[in-house]
Amino acid sequence: MSYEKGDTAILHDEHSEFDGKVGEITQVMETMFGDPNYTIVFDGGQEAGIPEDQLEAAPDAEVESEEDAEDDEDDEE
Secondary structure, eight states, X not given: OOXXXXXXXXXXXXXXXXXXXXXXXXXXXXXXXXXXXXXXXXXXXXXXXXXXXXXEEOOXXXXXXXXXXXXXXXXXX
């Protein structure tokens, strides 16, 4: 699956501090071999040069900041 700017995706990279987190794709670049690489922004940082095979499409419902998630938990109490 290819992604476009503005899409949300889950990063799967065990060497990244953002492994398993949902981020927004802010840039799509093409390598000299024609493969897409992505820049993804997360709460607290970004990762650049991410290949397509390390991404998984994220449902829109999962996209919320950690603060929003904490606020939701407080509302449930």
